[in-house]
Amino acid sequence: LSPLAELQIAVKKREFVVHYQPMVDLCNGACVGAEALVRWRRPDGTMVHPDMFIPLAEESGLILPITDQVIDTVVRDLGGMLAQDRAMHVAINLSAEDVRTGRVLPVLSKALEHSGIQNQQVWLEATERGFMDIASARATVAKARAMGHCAALDDFGTGYSSLQFLQGLQLDALKIDKSFVDTIGKESASRAVVSHIIDMARTLDLLIVAEGVETQAQADYLREHGVALAQGWHYAKAMPLDEFLAFYQQSR
Ligand code: G
Ligand code: G
Ligand code: MN
Ligand code: NA
Numbered sequence: 001l002s003p004l005a006e007l008q009i010a011v012k013k014r015e016f017v018v019h020y021q022p023m024v025d026l027c028n029g030a031c032v033g034a035e036a037l038v039r040w041r042r043p044d045g046t047m048v049h050p051d052m053f054i055p056l057a058e059e060s061g062l063i064l065p066i067t068d069q070v071i072d073t074v075v076r077d078l079g080g081m082l083a084q085d086r087a088m089h090v091a092i093n094l095s096a097e098d099v100r101t102g103r104v105l106p107v108l109s110k111a112l113e114h115s116g117i118q119n120q121q122v123w124l125e126a127t128e129r130g131f132m133d134i135a136s137a138r139a140t141v142a143k144a145r146a147m148g149h150c151a152a153l154d155d156f157g158t159g160y161s162s163l164q165f166l167q168g169l170q171l172d173a174l175k176i177d178k179s180f181v182d183t184i185g186k187e188s189a190s191r192a193v194v195s196h197i198i199d200m201a202r203t204l205d206l207l208i209v210a211e212g213v214e215t216q217a218q219a220d221y222l223r224e225h226g227v228a229l230a231q232g233w234h235y236a237k238a239m240p241l242d243e244f245l246a247f248y249q250q251s252r
Contacts, residue, residue: 020244026223031251033089063095083116091123099130102140119148128159178212
């Protein structure tokens, strides 16, 4: 069987599960939400990480039904908790095609309809690659925000986004890529980039989320420079639903 044929079967058999990485408030370490991260659970029980199948899924168009399955799973997994705690949110990763066409928005609306989850509790994130087709990206972001969703740019700093590009998109949040967070506290040529990224986000009045925070020193630096939220192994790794719910309960 070719990798594509295997992935097609996985989609048909709905072999995808979602793990959740907590997002925390840098001021007090409280869990304020989670990023939904898809995994392919093969029939033999092995978990395949997204970097191993998302590229093929995007190339083949299978990413669209995968996004839909992730949305269904997130609603089922977190519906109860999100209905009980309006301060919590979940961030869902969109593919370039989801952003370009905007077709994900009616899918999401339908999934949220009787879920008890408010639109404000669902963040949508995509990488710069997802926003390349600027006119259609801007339309999708505008629609998503009009519905109440928070729109975030993922892996910020790894692409070519100019201030002008970002201004045009009218996003709510930027997620600073781990590679920049890694330079905090180290002698590195790109170290100054972190403070520039933070300044840029502030200029645009965007909420900033730091990704890949691994040390207390990084967390301190980010908090002192006005970054509100963080994800990273310093707080928690991505985890299965039951572990995430336990983490959430004990962090409140
Ligand atoms: O958790 P992990 O390191 O395996 O995630 C790797 C990357 O895979 C994430 O940064 C994200 O960009 C991508 N990814 C994870 N889940 C999804 C998903 O549901 N949809 C899409 N399109 N990408 C995802
Ligand atoms: O969507 P995105 O590409 O941002 O997904 C985040 C990815 O980064 C996940 O695959 C997750 O496993 C990984 N990750 C998250 N936090 C950390 C961290 O603190 N350190 C390292 N090395 N990887 C992380
Ligand atoms: Mn992401
Ligand atoms: Na990211």
